[in-house]
Amino acid sequence: MGIIVQKYGGTSVADLERIQHVAKRVINTYDQGDNVVVILSAMAGVTDNLINLASEVTKNPDRRELDVLLATGEQTTAALLAMMLKSMDYPAASLMGYQADVVTDCEFGNARIIEIGGERIKELLKKRAIVVIAGFQGHDTRGNITTLGRGGSDTSAVAIAAALKADVCEIYTDVDGIYTADPSICSKARKLKEISYDEMLNMASLGAKVLQIRSVGFAKKFNIPVHVRSSFSDEEGTMVISEDAGMEQLVVSGVTSDKNQARITLKKVPDQPGVAAKIFSPITEAGIVVDMIIQNTRSGGQTDLTFTVPMGDFAKALEIEKRVAEEIGAEKVFGDENIAKVSVIGVGMKNHSGVASIMFTTLARENINISMISTSEIRISCVVDEKYAELAVRVLHSAFGLDAE
Amino acid sequence: MGIIVQKYGGTSVADLERIQHVAKRVINTYDQGDNVVVILSAMAGVTDNLINLASEVTKNPDRRELDVLLATGEQTTAALLAMMLKSMDYPAASLMGYQADVVTDCEFGNARIIEIGGERIKELLKKRAIVVIAGFQGHDTRGNITTLGRGGSDTSAVAIAAALKADVCEIYTDVDGIYTADPSICSKARKLKEISYDEMLNMASLGAKVLQIRSVGFAKKFNIPVHVRSSFSDEEGTMVISEDAGMEQLVVSGVTSDKNQARITLKKVPDQPGVAAKIFSPITEAGIVVDMIIQNTRSGGQTDLTFTVPMGDFAKALEIEKRVAEEIGAEKVFGDENIAKVSVIGVGMKNHSGVASIMFTTLARENINISMISTSEIRISCVVDEKYAELAVRVLHSAFGLDAE
Numbered sequence: 001m002g003i004i005v006q007k008y009g010g011t012s013v014a015d016l017e018r019i020q021h022v023a024k025r026v027i028n029t030y031d032q033g034d035n036v037v038v039i040l041s042a043m044a045g046v047t048d049n050l051i052n053l054a055s056e057v058t059k060n061p062d063r064r065e066l067d068v069l070l071a072t073g074e075q076t077t078a079a080l081l082a083m084m085l086k087s088m089d090y091p092a093a094s095l096m097g098y099q100a101d102v103v104t105d106c107e108f109g110n111a112r113i114i115e116i117g118g119e120r121i122k123e124l125l126k127k128r129a130i131v132v133i134a135g136f137q138g139h140d141t142r143g144n145i146t147t148l149g150r151g152g153s154d155t156s157a158v159a160i161a162a163a164l165k166a167d168v169c170e171i172y173t174d175v176d177g178i179y180t181a182d183p184s185i186c187s188k189a190r191k192l193k194e195i196s197y198d199e200m201l202n203m204a205s206l207g208a209k210v211l212q213i214r215s216v217g218f219a220k221k222f223n224i225p226v227h228v229r230s231s232f233s234d235e236e237g238t239m240v241i242s243e244d245a246g247m248e249q250l251v252v253s254g255v256t257s258d259k260n261q262a263r264i265t266l267k268k269v270p271d272q273p274g275v276a277a278k279i280f281s282p283i284t285e286a287g288i289v290v291d292m293i294i295q296n297t298r299s300g301g302q303t304d305l306t307f308t309v310p311m312g313d314f315a316k317a318l319e320i321e322k323r324v325a326e327e328i329g330a331e332k333v334f335g336d337e338n339i340a341k342v343s344v345i346g347v348g349m350k351n352h353s354g355v356a357s358i359m360f361t362t363l364a365r366e367n368i369n370i371s372m373i374s375t376s377e378i379r380i381s382c383v384v385d386e387k388y389a390e391l392a393v394r395v396l397h398s399a400f401g402l403d404a405e
Numbered sequence: 406m407g408i409i410v411q412k413y414g415g416t417s418v419a420d421l422e423r424i425q426h427v428a429k430r431v432i433n434t435y436d437q438g439d440n441v442v443v444i445l446s447a448m449a450g451v452t453d454n455l456i457n458l459a460s461e462v463t464k465n466p467d468r469r470e471l472d473v474l475l476a477t478g479e480q481t482t483a484a485l486l487a488m489m490l491k492s493m494d495y496p497a498a499s500l501m502g503y504q505a506d507v508v509t510d511c512e513f514g515n516a517r518i519i520e521i522g523g524e525r526i527k528e529l530l531k532k533r534a535i536v537v538i539a540g541f542q543g544h545d546t547r548g549n550i551t552t553l554g555r556g557g558s559d560t561s562a563v564a565i566a567a568a569l570k571a572d573v574c575e576i577y578t579d580v581d582g583i584y585t586a587d588p589s590i591c592s593k594a595r596k597l598k599e600i601s602y603d604e605m606l607n608m609a610s611l612g613a614k615v616l617q618i619r620s621v622g623f624a625k626k627f628n629i630p631v632h633v634r635s636s637f638s639d640e641e642g643t644m645v646i647s648e649d650a651g652m653e654q655l656v657v658s659g660v661t662s663d664k665n666q667a668r669i670t671l672k673k674v675p676d677q678p679g680v681a682a683k684i685f686s687p688i689t690e691a692g693i694v695v696d697m698i699i700q701n702t703r704s705g706g707q708t709d710l711t712f713t714v715p716m717g718d719f720a721k722a723l724e725i726e727k728r729v730a731e732e733i734g735a736e737k738v739f740g741d742e743n744i745a746k747v748s749v750i751g752v753g754m755k756n757h758s759g760v761a762s763i764m765f766t767t768l769a770r771e772n773i774n775i776s777m778i779s780t781s782e783i784r785i786s787c788v789v790d791e792k793y794a795e796l797a798v799r800v801l802h803s804a805f806g807l808d809a810e
Binding site for chain 2: 016019053054056057058060061062064065066068069071072075076078079080082083084086087093094096098099120143144145
């Protein structure tokens, strides 16, 4: 008898009919003899409605109180599912984040899980109860309610699975798995049977918004197999697992594109010690995350510096850099919003040289110009003109042999 | 510097505008230098909506899970008020029942407060924070969420006031105080400046639905002055206090009527030991509360027995007694729904003989027949024909000198 953790997202518990559906799925698993722990999100839309309500109170709602308010969303679905299971004569009990002892730091609105005291859960499982836990929420060491940020229920689920040494953490969502590329861009994209934690980490940060990235880090750390699958079908989804777990060996597992990027270039920056700090410190202080940075040395003690920021921060970053440029005596600052970052990801590329060269050749063949390049052990990203993003994904998908038959 | 506990009911926090109004009142008190603890109900209608939602899940929702669901109502208002106070630059923090350590028994849906570990509240007050507590909820010793039953926020407020040794517990509601009679029945009813705990206990149980009766018991036990007043005006309301606290000495403080009563009579019951138990045990086992009981001895070893039950339990009680009557050999059982219980209440009657005789004479003068009488130290109740209920209240109100000038 194993322990199976199942997490259901907002669309999977959107109304009583959907929750009924979840109840049936939970019971199916339970009846097969396993212990079941269910983690729930709020009903789709509820969290946004609560945020809107708070914003009617004040433009900048106190973060502690906002978390208290938001926590009601998952409390509601957890109570409803437990109620439904009991009305079907199954032993069940809901637990809020604090009752499940999900201990976090006190970063309200974006708290991180420190530890999970799973005693209460284990005690209930010993009695063969189905434990229904409100996701997305925890409590800090002073007993304040905290929430884990967007998609936080994924992290709740994986962390609880880790604490219970569960056999698998199933993430039920409205897509049926992880694809080699966005099917809306690349019609030949196919669902992956397996993907490694590291690949998923790179996919997630590049915009394949299926799992909260933090949850993948947790899963990797504690080696919890995560099964991403649809709550609307019985089909198998994608297993996110350790790369040594005997995975199929693809060189590249996925191709992604991210248009939510903008580029800022500072021309003719005096090449002096401390100048990079002057350029990036004010950006970081403004809470803006810089992704890629490229520096080209020019002649004459000057350098050009280019970096990318999320689109939403572009205007602010540009304004900051115009001020900085004057201060440090750079010649010129300009920005470009019409860019996209195209990436290929795969643990297989560690052992295969030539992935970069295939990527560059493939893009060149289509006359797609590459303006920035960054690489990691299992990822190569190129910044290209935004209008070529979809084309780039499709040709790379083919070039790396990912096309479905 | 004292401690003032303020409780706001559902209509007082019905929407953001009303909550804004509450915030201003709280701040007014705070600015006068006192420490303020606020207890909130859910927005008007929310608890009923949640109960309806649960009843869509199942006819008999699990009581533990129903409490988890209902607790979200007060959690929402507490978060919103604390958020509002903070946005107005006042230090404030919300606490849920379990955070305020409101410990109850585990009677879900109708839990009783065992104790209040007010440490967290006191700590916050020491920092001059306004503490906003979700009413109606607590937790049992195993950490399960419990709720205190209809009107439970009143009890939360008084119990917390007792734990903090507060100077006063203000109950803000949609009426402006306690009246000598229901103003919709008796146009000459006037608002009482003061009323004793015992009088209030008798009033509450007789249908003056201003305060949850349990809260009055708490207030009496810990001698907490309760100020019942309107959240819609600044006028003073009614103080519910100890009778030795130098109250104005009225013989009778109020006249009430209760039409939510029905009567059952068993004719010619064999007068044997144990027969009363046979009559009332099955009623009690069915969860029906019997109010008045009258037994008239007849000749020939037989007796007539009459008692009253709440209207909602009448059919069930009648059915039970028909079975019992056959069993014990009583001649006949009949019921009457068209009755009303009219009561006069006053601590002053302890020291004044003649209250009963004034009551009986006054009713007789109007040709109102009395079919049952019951008395306590500070109350006399008569069952009369339902159609005379309002008239009885008015003439008694006059007879005891309660009419407003």
